[in-house]
Amino acid sequence: MGSSVSKSLPAAELLPASKSYLVVKANQFIEQKQDYDWFMASKGGTHGKDDFQRRVVLTTFPSNVTQAAFEDYVEKKFSDQEEKMKNNIKALFHANLDSDTDKRITFDYGTDGQISAVLTQILFERHPESGEIKVSVGYATCIRQVKAGSNLQYSYWQTDADRVSRALQYVYGVELKQELIPFL
Secondary structure: OOOOOOOOOOOOOOOOOOOOHHHHHHHHHHOOHHHHHHHHHOOOOOEEEEEEEEEEEEEEEEOOOOHHHHHHHHHHHOOOOOHHHHHHHHHHHHHOOOOOEEEEEEEEEOOOOOEEEEEEEEEEEEEOOOOEEEEEEEEEEEEEEEOOOOOOOOOOOHHHHHHHHHHHHHHHHHHHHHHHHHHO
16 A cells, blocks of 8 residues: 655656556656645745645555445555545546546635645556456645745646646656556
8 A cells, every 4th residue: 555644756757668657657657756746846935835745555456346346445455545645546436437537626625825736646557358457546645835925826726737637647647657567
């Protein structure tokens, strides 16, 4: 299971080339490092510190997995998370019935001057020959605390939501890589 505490990111080398959809997506996310670098440099002069939290889990379900079974899995794997986070992750399954990937980015502005960006992501790798799907699901969060006496505009990250999303996908991709290594 991925980490839910703030720590430095491991080396972001690409995984070996593979036909695995999850490996392809992990590599694609890792190649978005320029957006992560922009995100880390774009602090507006009022930045105090960043706290990253992330958790990426990898599991296999039967291809006929139900919404209820997926929600039960999320409740167990993310039991330490707030209901809002768990509900955002659960919602990805429903949206993903006809697709192999989905994500959501949300922003929150705290009363204490901190802002957060939360990416929730799901990836499906279908294996029709075995009747299974391999699923990667999780989140990457950055909480930015501003310096005392400083304020960030409400639209601080919303104006660059796509770029913030790609930056957090980089973080997600690095974690996904760590989850995939034992299976390569």
